Amino acid sequence: MTHSRTVDHLLADTGHTHGERPILTLIDSDGTPRIKEFLSQPAQSNHIVQFYEDEGFLYDNVAQFVGAGLSAGEPTIIMATDAHRRAFSQRLKLNGFDVERLVGSGSLILLDARETLARFMVNGMPDWYRFLAVVGGIIEKSLQAHPSGRARAYGEMVDLLWKDGNKQGALRLEEMWNDLGKTHQFSLLCAYVMGNFYSSADADQFREVCRTHTHVIPSEGYSRLETSDARLVEISLLQQRARSLEHEVEHRKDLELALREALAREQEARVAAEQTVRYNEMFAGMLGHDLRNPLNAITTAAYYIARTNPGAKTGTAANRIVSSAERMARMIDQLLDFTQIRIGNGLALRPTRLDLMELCYRIRDELEAAHPECVIGVESDGNTVGEWDYDRLLQVLSNLVGNAIHHGSEGCKVSIRGDGTDAGDVVVHVHNKGIVSPEMLPVLFEPFRGSAKHQKTRGLGLGLYITRQIVTAHGGTIDVNSTPSDGTTFRVQLPRTPPAGSALGASTRVDLAVE
Amino acid sequence: MNNTLSRTKTVVVVDDEEGICDTLRDVFEDEGYSVGVATNGAQALALLRELSPKPCIVILDLLMPVLDGNAVYRAMKADPTLAHIPVVISTSDPSRAPSGVLIMRKPIVLDVLLGVVRKNC
Numbered sequence: 001m002t003h004s005r006t007v008d009h010l011l012a013d014t015g016h017t018h019g020e021r022p023i024l025t026l027i028d029s030d031g032t033p034r035i036k037e038f039l040s041q042p043a044q045s046n047h048i049v050q051f052y053e054d055e056g057f058l059y060d061n062v063a064q065f066v067g068a069g070l071s072a073g074e075p076t077i078i079m080a081t082d083a084h085r086r087a088f089s090q091r092l093k094l095n096g097f098d099v100e101r102l103v104g105s106g107s108l109i110l111l112d113a114r115e116t117l118a119r120f121m122v123n124g125m126p127d128w129y130r131f132l133a134v135v136g137g138i139i140e141k142s143l144q145a146h147p148s149g150r151a152r153a154y155g156e157m158v159d160l161l162w163k164d165g166n167k168q169g170a171l172r173l174e175e176m177w178n179d180l181g182k183t184h185q186f187s188l189l190c191a192y193v194m195g196n197f198y199s200s201a202d203a204d205q206f207r208e209v210c211r212t213h214t215h216v217i218p219s220e221g222y223s224r225l226e227t228s229d230a231r232l233v234e235i236s237l238l239q240q241r242a243r244s245l246e247h248e249v250e251h252r253k254d255l256e257l258a259l260r261e262a263l264a265r266e267q268e269a270r271v272a273a274e275q276t277v278r279y280n281e282m283f284a285g286m287l288g289h290d291l292r293n294p295l296n297a298i299t300t301a302a303y304y305i306a307r308t309n310p311g312a313k314t315g316t317a318a319n320r321i322v323s324s325a326e327r328m329a330r331m332i333d334q335l336l337d338f339t340q341i342r343i344g345n346g347l348a349l350r351p352t353r354l355d356l357m358e359l360c361y362r363i364r365d366e367l368e369a370a371h372p373e374c375v376i377g378v379e380s381d382g383n384t385v386g387e388w389d390y391d392r393l394l395q396v397l398s399n400l401v402g403n404a405i406h407h408g409s410e411g412c413k414v415s416i417r418g419d420g421t422d423a424g425d426v427v428v429h430v431h432n433k434g435i436v437s438p439e440m441l442p443v444l445f446e447p448f449r450g451s452a453k454h455q456k457t458r459g460l461g462l463g464l465y466i467t468r469q470i471v472t473a474h475g476g477t478i479d480v481n482s483t484p485s486d487g488t489t490f491r492v493q494l495p496r497t498p499p500a501g502s503a504l505g506a507s508t509r510v511d512l513a514v515e
Numbered sequence: 516m517n518n519t520l521s522r523t524k525t526v527v528v529v530d531d532e533e534g535i536c537d538t539l540r541d542v543f544e545d546e547g548y549s550v551g552v553a554t555n556g557a558q559a560l561a562l563l564r565e566l567s568p569k570p571c572i573v574i575l576d577l578l579m580p581v582l583d584g585n586a587v588y589r590a591m592k593a594d595p596t597l598a599h600i601p602v603v604i605s606t607s608d609p610s611r612a613p614s615g616v617l618i619m620r621k622p623i624v625l626d627v628l629l630g631v632v633r634k635n636c
Contacts, residue, residue, distance in 0.1 A: 289607050293531070
């Protein structure tokens with residue numbers, strides 16, 4: 001609804017009159033409003049609609065309409081909500097009316113709008129014959145007792161129907177009031193709260209409500225303006241507001257269209273990206289399972305050759321095949337882990353209750369066997385038991401201790417120290433005498449870090465990246481400290497229980513039965 | 516180890532990578548075992564049902580055509596004549612393995628596998 005559409009309606013009679021012409025008009029020939037005078041002396045069959053925002057404005061105008069009627073000896077019927085009936089009565093008392101006496105004499109009839117409405121509604125619509133019997137009957141009865149020849153009625157039943165969402169019913173009832181006015185001598189004031197008409201979709205029905213009345217009184221924002229000049233200014237302002245709102249609506253429609261188009265493009269891009277992710281996952285799966293099988297065959301066959309040719313050159317060559325194939329398998333593992341971390345759902349943990357030192361001793365045994373020249377010291381303090389993923393933590397320790405062996409100095413001396421003295425966390429230190437260069441320290445846990453430049457690199461540069469991801473998935477932290485005097489220490493801190501959501505159900509890992 | 520006894524024992528290897536089957540056959544035959552080989556799950560079940568006496572261990576791959584290792588494992592557990600046979604799962608993806616079973620991650624370490632076989636056969 002825009003204001004400019006209604007203003008034309010508001011300024012004069014709608015031309016929809018029944019019976020005699022109004023004696024007074026709402027607006028003088030010079031444009032001055034005469035609302036109070038008009039409401040005091042409405043012509044017979046005038047069907048006035050009052051819009052309002054503020055209840056006080058409604059009370060004033062209804063009191064004016066009803067009070068003038070009562071003063072003129074016209075019987076008056078009020079069909080309103082309970083709260084409004086009380087408010088009107090109070091306002092009439094303030095204006096000097098003896099409400100009880102008027103009600104007692106039948107001059108003032110106070111009816112509940114909802115109850116009266118219920119008496120003539122059939123299947124959600126007002127029924128003309130029942131309306132005639134109920135409302136027509138009330139008016140006839142009041143006229144018989146008060147032979148002034150005319151009555152007044154104020155009604156909120158249409159407003160109730162409108163608030164109920166029954167707009168067709170409300171418009172039908174307005175027409176019935178007009179038809180009743182053709183045979184019964186009364187003037188009628190209806191009231192609608194402006195909040196009923198908040199949507200632009202209401203514009204046509206609002207126009208229809210105005211059409212069904214002989215006179216329209218706009219809400220107080222307009223009606224309270226004192227002079228015709230002020231009203232002309234207000235009309236200009238309303239017209240400007242309507243134009244700007246229409247323009248704003250157009251602008252927003254354009255914006256919405258642009259947004260929809262952008263959304264469609266974004267969805268297309270997302271579908272394409274999801275497709276890429278699926279391909280990547282398929283690629284990772286292929287890498288993991290299809291490449292590993294022949295690699296397994298190579299390794300196993302090379303093992304077999306080495307076993308059957310101990311000490312011979314053939315056996316030594318076979319051992320080199322085994323060693324390279326194992327390194328290749330580790331790289332495949334790392335690529336799989338990397339893929340899982342970056343495009344999959346992250347690393348899934350299968351935590352079991354275990355002693356971290358058990359893993360440290362296992363790593364020491366394995367790496368000392370592979371590097372007999374190295375000394376790996378293990379010590380611990382306190383309780384180092386917690387709930388962690390056995391295989392993943394083995395991977396962490398294997399990576400850290402393996403790095404310490406490969407990048408150490410002063411021979412090959414590595415120490416592992418477990419600290420279980422804290423109730424919440426267990427800490428592991430892996431230390432050697434090597435030095436990490438200061439420029440490498442900040443990027444040490446980055447993926448594919450400097451592998452092209454790094455002379456000693458043996459893999460993809462993913463080991464520490466994956467190690468940190470595993471520690472993080474456990475809710476822990478990893479950091480490194482390296483100085484020329486103290487060497488390098490990696491410190492892994494693990495909460496004894498991983499955070500909720502990091503595990504995919506408890507594992508039932510079974511240790512291999514090895515002789 | 517009692518060689519006379521182990522000579523009568525059969526190891527079954529199930530893997531769709533024929534290179535693995537052939538090498539493991541050589542390895543276990545060198546150790547004195549009789550070796551049965553299958554390259555998919557359906558073949559494996561047929562072989563296991565046919566063999567008498569039953570093998571002392573089955574080395575079972577998981578990802579295979581026709582019938583995968585998990586299905587073979589379930590069928591074995593459901594068959595009273597096969598349910599008692601020890602199984603080692605040999606896989607590149609241990610997260611897919613059934614619970615409560617020995618798992619060896621590929622590439623398998625031959626000495627470790629031999630140890631497991633010796634212990635169970």
